Amino acid sequence: MSRHLDIDVAIVGGGLVGSSAALALRNMGFDVALLDKGFCGAQASGVNYGGVRRQGRPREQLPLSQRAHAVWPRLKELIGIDGEFLRSGHLKLARSEADMASLEAYAAEVADQGLDLELIGHNGLRERFPWIDGSILGASLCAGDGHANPRLVSAGFASAARRAGVHVLENTPVAGITRNGEGFALEAGTGTTLTAAIVINSAGAWADRFAADFGEPVPLTRIYPSMIVTEPLPPVMTVNIGIEGGGIYARQVERGNCVVGGERALPLADPDFSRPRGDGALAIMNRTAEVFPALRHAQAIRFWSGTEAAMPDRNPVIGFSGTTPGLIHAFGFTGAGFQIAPGVGEVLAELVRDGRTSTPIEAFSISRFSRPATSRPDQHRTSHGSGADQPPEPHNRGAHS
Amino acid sequence: MSARPQPLVVGAGPAGIRAAAALVAAGLRPLVVDEAPACGGQIYRQRLVQDGRSTKDLYGSEAGKAERLHAAFAALDGHIDYWPQALLWNLRDGTADIAVAGTSRRVAYDGLILATGATDRVLPVPGWTLPGVFTLGGSQVSLKAQGCAIGSRVVFAGSGPLLYLVAWQYMKAGVEVAAVLDAAPATAKLNLIRAVPLDAGIVLRGARFVAELRLRGVAIRTGVEGLRFEGEGRVSGVAWREGGRERRLACDGVGYGLALRSETQLADLAGCTFRFDDRDRAWLPTRDVAGRSSVAGVYLAGDGAGIAGADAAERAGERAALALLEDRGLAVDRARVVALETELARIGRLRDVLEAAFPFPAHWAGAIDDSITLCRCEGITAGAVREAAKHFDIGEINRLKAVSRVGMGRCQGRICAAASAEVLAAATGKPIDGVGRLRAQAPVKPIPLALQLAADRSEDAA
Numbered sequence: 001m002s003r004h005l006d007i008d009v010a011i012v013g014g015g016l017v018g019s020s021a022a023l024a025l026r027n028m029g030f031d032v033a034l035l036d037k038g039f040c041g042a043q044a045s046g047v048n049y050g051g052v053r054r055q056g057r058p059r060e061q062l063p064l065s066q067r068a069h070a071v072w073p074r075l076k077e078l079i080g081i082d083g084e085f086l087r088s089g090h091l092k093l094a095r096s097e098a099d100m101a102s103l104e105a106y107a108a109e110v111a112d113q114g115l116d117l118e119l120i121g122h123n124g125l126r127e128r129f130p131w132i133d134g135s136i137l138g139a140s141l142c143a144g145d146g147h148a149n150p151r152l153v154s155a156g157f158a159s160a161a162r163r164a165g166v167h168v169l170e171n172t173p174v175a176g177i178t179r180n181g182e183g184f185a186l187e188a189g190t191g192t193t194l195t196a197a198i199v200i201n202s203a204g205a206w207a208d209r210f211a212a213d214f215g216e217p218v219p220l221t222r223i224y225p226s227m228i229v230t231e232p233l234p235p236v237m238t239v240n241i242g243i244e245g246g247g248i249y250a251r252q253v254e255r256g257n258c259v260v261g262g263e264r265a266l267p268l269a270d271p272d273f274s275r276p277r278g279d280g281a282l283a284i285m286n287r288t289a290e291v292f293p294a295l296r297h298a299q300a301i302r303f304w305s306g307t308e309a310a311m312p313d314r315n316p317v318i319g320f321s322g323t324t325p326g327l328i329h330a331f332g333f334t335g336a337g338f339q340i341a342p343g344v345g346e347v348l349a350e351l352v353r354d355g356r357t358s359t360p361i362e363a364f365s366i367s368r369f370s371r372p373a374t375s376r377p378d379q380h381r382t383s384h385g386s387g388a389d390q391p392p393e394p395h396n397r398g399a400h401s
Numbered sequence: 402m403s404a405r406p407q408p409l410v411v412g413a414g415p416a417g418i419r420a421a422a423a424l425v426a427a428g429l430r431p432l433v434v435d436e437a438p439a440c441g442g443q444i445y446r447q448r449l450v451q452d453g454r455s456t457k458d459l460y461g462s463e464a465g466k467a468e469r470l471h472a473a474f475a476a477l478d479g480h481i482d483y484w485p486q487a488l489l490w491n492l493r494d495g496t497a498d499i500a501v502a503g504t505s506r507r508v509a510y511d512g513l514i515l516a517t518g519a520t521d522r523v524l525p526v527p528g529w530t531l532p533g534v535f536t537l538g539g540s541q542v543s544l545k546a547q548g549c550a551i552g553s554r555v556v557f558a559g560s561g562p563l564l565y566l567v568a569w570q571y572m573k574a575g576v577e578v579a580a581v582l583d584a585a586p587a588t589a590k591l592n593l594i595r596a597v598p599l600d601a602g603i604v605l606r607g608a609r610f611v612a613e614l615r616l617r618g619v620a621i622r623t624g625v626e627g628l629r630f631e632g633e634g635r636v637s638g639v640a641w642r643e644g645g646r647e648r649r650l651a652c653d654g655v656g657y658g659l660a661l662r663s664e665t666q667l668a669d670l671a672g673c674t675f676r677f678d679d680r681d682r683a684w685l686p687t688r689d690v691a692g693r694s695s696v697a698g699v700y701l702a703g704d705g706a707g708i709a710g711a712d713a714a715e716r717a718g719e720r721a722a723l724a725l726l727e728d729r730g731l732a733v734d735r736a737r738v739v740a741l742e743t744e745l746a747r748i749g750r751l752r753d754v755l756e757a758a759f760p761f762p763a764h765w766a767g768a769i770d771d772s773i774t775l776c777r778c779e780g781i782t783a784g785a786v787r788e789a790a791k792h793f794d795i796g797e798i799n800r801l802k803a804v805s806r807v808g809m810g811r812c813q814g815r816i817c818a819a820a821s822a823e824v825l826a827a828a829t830g831k832p833i834d835g836v837g838r839l840r841a842q843a844p845v846k847p848i849p850l851a852l853q854l855a856a857d858r859s860e861d862a863a
Contacts, residue, residue, distance in 0.1 A: 039800050046803060080792075151803040159793045231811055231847060255779075255806075269672065278491040278498035278843065282505060285850040299847035301811050 002191035005167055007031040009352055010186055010196035012174050012210060013203035014040030016150075016338065017330050019157035020345025021200055023078070026164040028353055033194055034158065034166050035186075037173035037206070041154025044204055044333075045341065047306035049227060049249060049261040050150045051240055052339045053090045054115055055142035056106070058315065060363040061340065062113040067359050068343030069144065075153065079160035083153035084254060089239040090145035091120075091129065093291075094138045099244040103140040115142050131236050133291050140244075147240040147251045150338055157342075174203075177210065183326060198352050200328045205309040207317075207331035211366065215323040218369050220332055223310045224265035224274035228284050230298045232256030237292070248287050258295060260288045265305030276303040310334040318344060318364035320351065328352070329366050407432050407482070408725060409497060409510035411489055411667060414442015415711045416516035416703025416718030418474045423722035425480045427731055432482040432508065434489050434499055440474040441467065442518055442703075443538060444711045452548050459545055461570065462606060466711070490844035492670040495698075500848050504855035512698050512725045515668055516718055517705030519661040523559075524765050524820050525773045525783065528630030529657065537563045537658035541570065550576045552654020556639045558582035558628055561660030561759045562607065568656075569610040572617055579652045580620040582641055584659070584762040587623040592757040599751040622648070627768075630655055659761055662819055664705050669841035671699045677834035680756050681708050682763070683819065684838035690742050692721030693728075700725055713748040716741045763833070766823030775824060776817040778810020786821060787828045796829040797837045798822050811847055814839045 009025055011018045014036030022034040034040065052072055054065045076082045094100035107117040118141045125132060125139055132139075162168040169192060176187045177199060186194040201210045208220035237252035248262035263280035267273070281303045289296045311317065311332040321327035328351055330344055337344075343359070350357040410421050413435035424431045439447040445460065445467040460467040477483075487501035497508045521536035528534065535543065535551045537559060543549045544567075554577045557568040568581045596604050614621060627642035631649075640649045662683055669675070673686035674695035686694050688701045700721035703714035720741045723733045769775070771784025789795065789805035798821060801807060807821045808814030814821070818839045826833045 039797065042800065042803070155793045155795075155800070155804050162794060230850065275493070275670075276843070278493065278496070278505075279507065279854060281491075281843070282498075282852060282854050285848075285852065289850040296851055298850050299811075300844060300850055301847045302809070302813060302842050303844065304842055 002193070005033055005192070005194045007033050007167065007194060007196050009033070009198045009200060010035065010184065010194050011200040011202055012177070012186075013201070013207065013331070014158055014168070014170065015043060015045035015202060015204050016041065016154045016157060016341035017045070017333075017344050017348070018200065018202035019154065019161050020342045021202065021330070021348040022161040022166045022168075022345075023157055023164060024345050024349035025352060026161060026166045028349055030352065032161075032166045033169060033196070034161055035169045035172050035174055035188055037171070037189075039170050040158030040168065041151070044306050044308040044337065045154040046151050047227075047304055048150050048225065048308070048335075048338050049259060050147050050251065050338065051090070051242070051249065052085065052148050053142070053145045053240065053242070054339065055090050055092055055117065055140065055145055056242060057336065059110055059113070060315065060360075062110060062115070063360050064343050064347065065340050066114060067346065068340045071342040071346070072146075072148070072339075075156070079156040081152060081156045083156055084149035085146060085153075086148070086254070087144060087146040088251070089141055089143045090242060091239040092140045092242040092244055093132065093136045094140075094244050095136060095247075097137065100138045102244055103138070107140060116144065117142055129238070131292060131294050132241075133293055136291070141239070145240060147253075148338075149253065157345075174210075177213065179324065198326050198328065200330060200348055200352075202330045202348075204331055205307045207309060207329065211317075211321075211329060214321055214327055216321060216329075216366055216370065218317060218332070218366065219312050221310050221312075222267070222271070223308050223335055224267060224305045225261055225308065225335060226263040226265040226276040226280050226284065226303070226305055227259060227261045228276070228281055228288075228300045228303050229260070230258040230295065231301050233258060233295070233298055236294045243291075248284055248291065250288060250292070258288070258292075258298070260284055262287065267307070272307060274305040274307055276305050308333070308335055308337075313368075316344075316364050317366045318347065318361050319366065322365070322367045322370055406495075406509040406511040408512035408514065409434065409508065410514045410516065411435075412442065412516035412518055412703065412705065413437065413440040413474065413483075413485070414516060414518050414703060414714065415445065415470060416705075416714040416721075417442070417514070418470055419715045419718035420514045420516060420702055420722040421477055421481055422473055423719045424725065425477055427726050427733075429726075430481060432484065432510070434484045434487045434497075434501075436486065436488055438486050440485075441471060442711075442714075443542065445470055446542060446546050447471070448546050448548065454548065461573070463711070470715070488846055488848065489667065490846065490848050492667055492843075498843075500852055505848070505852050506855045512700070512729070513671065514700045514702060514718070514721050514725065515671070515705055516703040516714070517664040517667055519663050519704035519708060520815060521658040522660055522662040522761075522819050523657065523816065524659060524762070524823065525769055525775055526628045526630065526657075526765070527770065527773060528632065528636065530774055530777055531630055531632050531636045532634070533632070533636035533653060534630050534655045534657060537561070537567050537656045538661070540656035541567050544570060544574055550574065550654070551656060552652060553577060554579050554652045555654040555656065556580050556582065556650060556652045557656045558584075558625065558639065558641075559658045560584040560761060561658060562755060563658060563660070564759070565607060565610045565614070568614060568619065571656075572614060572619065578614065578617075578619045579650050580622060580639070581614060582625040582628065582639065583621070583623045584625050584628070584765075585623060585758070585760050589758050589760055590623075592754050596751055596754040596758070599747055599754065603751070620650075630657075660759060661704060661708050663707055664815070666813070666815075666841035666845040668694065668699070668701060668706070670843060670845070672696050673699060673701070675838055678707060680753060682761055682833060690720075690745070691724035691727075691738075692717055693724050698725075698728070709745075709748055709752055713745055716744050716748075720745065763823060766820065767827035769820075769824060775820055776807040776810060778812050778817075779806045781805055781807045783824055786824055790825055790828055796825065796831055796835070798825060798839050799837060801825055802839065808839055813842065813845070
């Protein structure tokens with residue numbers, strides 16, 4: 001079965017970044033193809049924790065994060081579903097005086113960014129959040145943050161893009177991208193070929209190979225978050241919870257299930273897939289029972305993991321290629337992509353239409369990884385298939401929400 | 402500490418018991434882990450307290466087999482480690498996580514025999530979640546283990562050999578059986594003639610059940626369509642269509658099931674390759690005639706690897722253990738291997754015939770009304786599933802789970818996955834093997850958040 005599409009923009013990777021960019025571009029009138037080697041939103045975008053959180057991000061991410069913040073309440077109008085988005089607030093807990101000092105320092109550092117952080121002492125915490133264990137010393141509340149259902153939001157953007165007229169090609173791994181005059185030629189699975197003026201590389205944990213093929217190797221590694229979910233419980237958690245310095249992060253969905261993340265999972269023989277470790281999952285469960293005494297008798301019903309791209313400085317790569325006109329990168333969100341992804345989609349669409357964006361993204365330039373000696377290869381051609389690659393070692397445990 | 406870890410046998414039903422016995426006979430000391438408080442599996446399940454019933458009362462014509470199996474397991478005492486009431490909730494790379502006696506133990510194993518058994522397969526019909534409606538297997542367990550009937554006037558409905566067996570057992574126990582409602586047309590049973598040369602005994606036994614039920618005035622209806630269970634708050638009747646006519650019967654208990662489905666989550670977690678099996682209409686872990694899975698050192702036996710019944714399970718369990726021994730370079734009795742494989746092949750041919758005689762009514766799936774609950778744990782209706790598939794343009798079962806929550810609850814799809822796949826296939830016009838297989842995730846059954854990791858076993862994995 002062979003098929004050819006001649007389009008304006010080819011987006012490689014149907015996660016939340018790629019599908020929100022596809023929808024934004026289509027709404028601007030571009031002819032767009034969204035390609036995924038599997039199903040749209042089936043990787044990190046769809047299996048992440050679901051935190052919609054600005055609090056805790058490095059200062060350079062906050063303008064982009066604020067832009068995304070304005071998108072979340074408009075999901076229903078944008079994609080036809082609200083994605084179970086709840087503006088519950090995000091409460092970051094301090095287990096020690098040092099942790100509380102870090103929260104205070106962060107609040108001071110980003111005071112001009114409009115997060116409206118509220119520092120809460122021990123007594124205030126006991127009074128307002130009595131379901132949190134008394135050993136927690138204090139916390140920082142970002143009332144405008146919240147959480148949403150990643151399984152719905154990611155698939156929702158992709159299906160909205162499809163309804164808007166984007167060519168959504170699932171189970172279509174991109175085998176090669178070639179510079180072709182002013183644009184690009186793409187070979188995709190099952191005999192599909194495309195020509196496009198612009199290519200967006202939003203291939204997540206698989207994006208590094210596309211970047212490398214255009215002479216831009218990046219130090220991308222893979223991380224495998226580890227999640228557990230409880231049976232449905234009566235309402236307990238009124239906010240999305242994080243812990244300063246890492247540990248666990250937890251939220252309760254409207255259905256009543258508590259979703260808790262922490263630790264790291266391990267890749268399977270096929271490194272595109274991963275699964276939580278049994279002892280790691282038990283550690284998350286035990287800590288959950290300690291921090292939230294009301295959950296002490298709850299049951300865990302499922303664990304899961306996913307494959308995410310991480311960059312060494314924990315910032316994503318967003319922006320034009322340094323080597324190839326018409327190529328735009330957006331990947332490497334390091335376990336914190338969910339909230340900002342819809343904002344990134346808007347930014348990418350602006351880059352395509354205007355060649356620039358109103359949101360500062362200089363800090364995310366791919367050029368920060370380029371070595372001075374690297375010369376641009378003559379041949380812009382890729383040949384890899386659907387994604388089997390040697391997995392880098394997962395990162396040590398850390399905050400992930 | 403250079404000794405190899407012990408082999409691990411999961412399940413103490415017919416397959417697990419025979420596997421453990423064969424390992425012990427070769428001088429190995431396996432660890433046998435079982436969820437039940439006593440050995441026997443579902444079919445030879447033991448009662449919780451002595452209640453005056455004989456094994457003949459409990460197991461009928463299979464009493465001899467049950468007694469021999471229970472005795473064989475008792476004889477292993479001192480030669481195996483045996484953890485009853487233990488849940489193996491996670492498996493990976495030669496390490497099992499097992500919840501037992503209030504803590505979770507990490508156990509390294511060398512050689513894994515999965516004899517995980519089966520549960521009832523159901524397709525939702527109106528009223529299937531009403532109190533008083535049980536699965537056929539559940540009805541049997543209630544009678545066998547607890548000495549309780551599911552009602553005083555009971556209807557059995559569905560398909561599969563268990564339908565007639567359980568009805569007969571209830572009748573023998575003195576319960577009024579109002580009717581047996583068989584989804585298959587009467588002509589399907591003509592296939593049983595082909596089973597006579599394979600196992601005349603089983604055909605005669607089935608014929609006797611039907612004759613004795615009829616003799617006691619039990620209505621046996623075939624070609625049943627439009628099955629539904631009625632009642633306010635609990636079941637009070639059954640309605641169905643038969644030859645274009647509506648029929649209705651009062652009852653206060655229903656046993657319903659459409660044959661069995663294999664419990665394959667542990668094989669999935671162990672990394673086994675799966676294939677679609679047309680006879681079972683299910684994804685099953687691949688295995689060779691000896692029970693070797695696609696993963697070295699992992700063996701599959703009994704109904705957990707494909708429905709074949711208790712007699713096959715005993716032989717497959719023993720054969721899998723012999724395969725484990727062969728793979729360790731230990732001597733095995735070749736004549737015994739040949740005899741077991743010959744028997745398993747014969748039973749395999751018998752299963753082909755039984756499947757034709759008790760066919761699965763796949764066409765019911767497309768007819769499930771939108772208002773009917775498909776996923777009981779999450780309260781997801783067939784309509785919600787169809788709507789999600791349409792809205793998100795989904796034709797794959799794991800994606801359907803992601804957007805609709807079907808199969809995401811406490812049972813992790815063990816009850817609803819087969820029906821969800823049928824509904825999705827019917828809604829999208831795909832063949833049933835075209836909608837994929839629900840991937841298993843640990844824990845295979847719920848475990849408490851406060852479950853503590855035990856640190857008391859020296860062979861724990863690092």
